Amino acid sequence: MAILDIFRPSLRNYRGLLLLQCARLFGVPLVAAHIGLSSLGRSTALSSLARVVIYTASVPLFAAGRGLLDDWRQRRAARSMGAVLVPRVEGKWPGNIDVMLFILAEFETGYVLQSFKTLLDQYGVKTLNLRLLWSDLIITMDSGHIKYMLTDGFSSWIKGEQFIRAYESFLGGGIFNRDGHVWKEQRALARPFFARDRVRDFQIFERHATAMLAALRNAPLPPGAKSPLVRAVDMQDLVGRFTMDSAVEFLFGAELNTLGKPLPVAGKAQIGKKGSKSDDEFGSFVQAFEAAQLRAVERVNERWMWPLKELFGDHSRIATEAIDAFVQPIIEAAIAEDRERRDRDETLDMETATMLQYFVSVTSDKKMIRDQLISYMMAGRDTTGSLLTFTMYLLALHPHVFRTVQEEIRSACPVDSIPSFETIRSMPYLRAVLNESLRLFAPVPIDQRGTTAAGSVLPPTNPGDRPLYVPPHTDMYYLLLHLQRDPDTWGSTSLEFDPDRWINEEKLKPFLANPMIFLPFNAGPRICLGQQLAYNQASFFLVRLLQNVSSLELSPEFIPAGAEVPQNWKTQPGRVGLEQVWPKTAVIIYVKGGLWVRMRLNDEV
Numbered sequence: 001m002a003i004l005d006i007f008r009p010s011l012r013n014y015r016g017l018l019l020l021q022c023a024r025l026f027g028v029p030l031v032a033a034h035i036g037l038s039s040l041g042r043s044t045a046l047s048s049l050a051r052v053v054i055y056t057a058s059v060p061l062f063a064a065g066r067g068l069l070d071d072w073r074q075r076r077a078a079r080s081m082g083a084v085l086v087p088r089v090e091g092k093w094p095g096n097i098d099v100m101l102f103i104l105a106e107f108e109t110g111y112v113l114q115s116f117k118t119l120l121d122q123y124g125v126k127t128l129n130l131r132l133l134w135s136d137l138i139i140t141m142d143s144g145h146i147k148y149m150l151t152d153g154f155s156s157w158i159k160g161e162q163f164i165r166a167y168e169s170f171l172g173g174g175i176f177n178r179d180g181h182v183w184k185e186q187r188a189l190a191r192p193f194f195a196r197d198r199v200r201d202f203q204i205f206e207r208h209a210t211a212m213l214a215a216l217r218n219a220p221l222p223p224g225a226k227s228p229l230v231r232a233v234d235m236q237d238l239v240g241r242f243t244m245d246s247a248v249e250f251l252f253g254a255e256l257n258t259l260g261k262p263l264p265v266a267g268k269a270q271i272g273k274k275g276s277k278s279d280d281e282f283g284s285f286v287q288a289f290e291a292a293q294l295r296a297v298e299r300v301n302e303r304w305m306w307p308l309k310e311l312f313g314d315h316s317r318i319a320t321e322a323i324d325a326f327v328q329p330i331i332e333a334a335i336a337e338d339r340e341r342r343d344r345d346e347t348l349d350m351e352t353a354t355m356l357q358y359f360v361s362v363t364s365d366k367k368m369i370r371d372q373l374i375s376y377m378m379a380g381r382d383t384t385g386s387l388l389t390f391t392m393y394l395l396a397l398h399p400h401v402f403r404t405v406q407e408e409i410r411s412a413c414p415v416d417s418i419p420s421f422e423t424i425r426s427m428p429y430l431r432a433v434l435n436e437s438l439r440l441f442a443p444v445p446i447d448q449r450g451t452t453a454a455g456s457v458l459p460p461t462n463p464g465d466r467p468l469y470v471p472p473h474t475d476m477y478y479l480l481l482h483l484q485r486d487p488d489t490w491g492s493t494s495l496e497f498d499p500d501r502w503i504n505e506e507k508l509k510p511f512l513a514n515p516m517i518f519l520p521f522n523a524g525p526r527i528c529l530g531q532q533l534a535y536n537q538a539s540f541f542l543v544r545l546l547q548n549v550s551s552l553e554l555s556p557e558f559i560p561a562g563a564e565v566p567q568n569w570k571t572q573p574g575r576v577g578l579e580q581v582w583p584k585t586a587v588i589i590y591v592k593g594g595l596w597v598r599m600r601l602n603d604e605v
């Protein structure tokens with residue numbers, strides 16, 4: 001069928017892609033049936049009904065035949081490489097439709113990514129082919145296989161066309177959405193900007209941390225509060241505003257001030273798309289950004305079917321237009337400013353430049369600048385927000401850890417003093433708390449790669465195992481959430497929140513023996529560029545908050561209707577039974593309905 005690939009449409013032309021897929025699925029069998037029937041000649045007495053049956057049956061028969069041929073090819077290729085096929089799920093219904101329905105239902109009503117763990121456990125493996133709708137889809141929580149994909153086997157594992165097409169209208173050619181030499185050039189271009197810890201980044205954090213503390217102080221007293229110093233807030237919403245405002249200033253040098261807008265009110269908030277619904281959706285840019293991002297995620301989940309849904313219109317068009325309406329004038333202004341700087345013969349000061357100023361100084365391609373900035377916005381905002389949300393959740397669940405980290409913070413950085421890079425470096429327990437939160441609730445709990453046209457062979461990870469053959473153009477989901485909670489590598493306490501794990505020599509042994517069991521920022525050539533920035537920002541936020549707050553507890557009574565933790569979780573083993581909130585994922589892990597907490601302010605913040 002490679003001949004049809006000659007007509008492969010451009011990345012944005014999803015209707016063209018749909019046409020190509022239809023030609024494959026229906027066109028080829030129908031044409032074959034037509035040729036077959038014509039060759040029988042007019043003399044053969046076939047009723048019209050029989051002809052209709054033959055035409056109709058040709059499509060599933062052709063699909064089944066192609067499946068068998070694929071299977072045979074895969075086994076032959078695996079054998080020739082001394083490998084075996086990845087174990088396959090054997091569902092009850094054709095195409096594993098029952099398995100697909102189970103995954104979809106669990107996605108809505110279950111614990112985050114638990115359906116995948118259930119299937120892996122059921123088959124007693126760490127890498128499994130779900131083989132949904134006759135098409136290979138591999139899931140893995142095997143540290144050896146993930147390591148191979150991200151590092152040694154990097155060249156045969158890419159983001160892949162399916163992922164790129166789904167994100168094209170939102171991210172365009174940004175760093176997240178390209179493979180090969182285009183990605184490589186973008187990475188080389190951006191790296192100098194992340195080379196050191198800049199004083200200006202800390203100034204940005206401080207400005208927005210101050211706004212965060214003011215928002216907290218101005219929040220209304222929660223119903224039934226016994227002291228005027230108590231506040232109840234959706235922490236997920238608060239950190240989301242902090243990271244949004246910081247990101248927009250860091251990237252564009254613009255002021256968004258979502259922290260100045262009204263917060264969701266405890267006891268009155270309703271459930272929103274992810275967390276709690278905000279009365280003020282922060283204006284069209286943030287709203288549009290969320291909408292475009294969400295649609296891209298849905299497209300990835302809908303796999304090859306999403307173009308069908310958007311046959312009569314691009315569902316992210318309105319959102320991307322609103323994003324561009326916000327971003328384009330800022331880019332134009334930056335270009336004009338850069339021209340003036342050059343006229344004055346001044347060099348750009350990398351210590352104080354925004355990312356936009358930096359990009360404008362190295363390229364004049366406006367589309368490329370737009371695409372990069374949107375990618376960085378997506379990369380840096382929700383991820384750090386998620387880290388902070390789950391850190392606060394875990395601190396609320398573990399008061400002794402809250403007290404220990406607060407003591408460290410207050411002795412290294414007394415109330416009202418502003419942390420610097422050096423102060424943050426001098427707080428090993430704070431870093432351990434962040435790492436432990438990243439381990440249990442990886443902000444990117446599931447990620448994706450696909451094989452190139454060459455396919456790949458995953459090396460054996462246990463003595464006696466055989467290498468696993470992965471055919472060309474096969475998607476693989478790697479489950480960082482389960483990798484980082486695996487008792488086989490982390491030991492019997494793997495599900496417990498224990499920051500000492502990162503300090504105590506004995507407890508640190510599993511990680512030192514195999515650092516690939518902790519990959520919240522991935523590894524290899526595509527490792528996160530913003531890792532240090534994220535640690536700095538999250539540490540800064542926690543220092544400023546814990547300087548000013550004396551206690552923290554969960555407030556389940558404020559969880560909006562529809563987001564309560566399911567009753568039947570309490571009796572379940574593992575983290576499911578421990579959880580007091582409902583973690584879910586839409587690329588980034590979040591708390592359904594928001595993280596509602598009560599805090600007591602020191603006195604006057």
Ligand code: HEM
Pocket residue numbers: 175176187376379380381383384387442443444447448520521522525526527528529530531533534
């Ligand atoms: C806790 C916070 C963060 C976490 C957990 C995180 C995690 C990740 C992960 C897992 C990837 C790999 C994605 C993939 O290749 O599929 C990634 C890539 C990336 N991250 Fe982060 N990230 C965080 C914060 C940031 C920040 C603050 C920035 C910058 C503003 C950033 C910039 C990037 C970029 C540019 C890439 C793409 C690198 C490439 O494709 O070469 N990240 N991050």
